[in-house]
Amino acid sequence: MNIEVFLTEAEIAQEFADSIEAHDLPEKFFYWLPRSVRAWIELSQNSVTAGLRQFWEVLSQKAESWAEHLSAPVSLISFGSGDGVKDRLLMKGLERAGQNVKYFPVDASQTLLELACSAAEDAELVTMGIKADIASPVHLVLASDAAESPKLLLMAGNTLGGFDPLDQVRHLAECMHAEDRLLIDGEVFNEALMDRVQEPAVRRFALAPLVSLGIADADGELRFEHKHDDRHAGLHMITRHFRAGRDLVIPLPGEPTITRGERIMLNFRYFYTPESFRWLLTKHAGLKILDEARNSDGKYIAALCSRG
């Protein structure tokens, strides 16, 4: 297995300890430790996320028509690839259209990256994994430079929503050359999203990094909040935090504590209106939407973009 490393395990471990101390855990730690990987795989195969999986099956059929926007052979660079299940659906669609694909999954999670690489190798695809921090503009450029243009950059599974989408989408656009394309999806906000917070699989995923440190559900309270991002109409966020119900000593070097009543911020997710999703890509990041897709119930949106 061929994996290029820009982000080492030692760096992730140090950042994890710093984040616990700062009481603010960014997105990448929710896919890192074994318990988190298990919780994510369970969630990604759960009925809560079935609509998104079906959407990618439909998109893979569209890949045949999108192939005309791409020069061959295509290097597919998937930012936040996870285990690569959706990427493989897309690659099958591109292959049906006669495209020769080279695959470059990019992720901070060693375990998920290995799953993406080994499944692609089993499918006899030319594959190179890249272990990098996609929140870093430098790592984004290094990862996208691993392949020659024309490239298809991919960000699937509302991965954009785990970051500040205004910053992240601009950094993605900066990686693109004239012939390159970006395929990106987003989840459309609806009030029912807040009902998901009661789902055991969602709660297990949200709490997994803390449970890995010996903190139990009963040690405090997991809360979800719906917020608006006032920088542009139609940008919604669901944030999560854990409020300690007793003093907690964390088994990390220096034994940091979370005292009773203190909060630790967990990862958040952005959701969009179709208009705000288009605004992010076009007016904000300067991209041009070549084609757009929505699933039948309107809950997901995806766009194929070029540089504006």
Ligand SMILES: C[S@@+](CC[C@H](N)C(=O)[O-])C[C@H]1O[C@@H](n2cnc3c(N)ncnc32)[C@H](O)[C@@H]1O
């Ligand atoms: C919402 S999941 C989507 C995974 C996959 N694209 C899918 O649709 O199933 C987000 C992915 O981004 C990765 N990720 C999160 N933060 C990251 C970071 N800062 N750098 C690199 N990868 C990151 C996670 O490990 C995870 O695999």
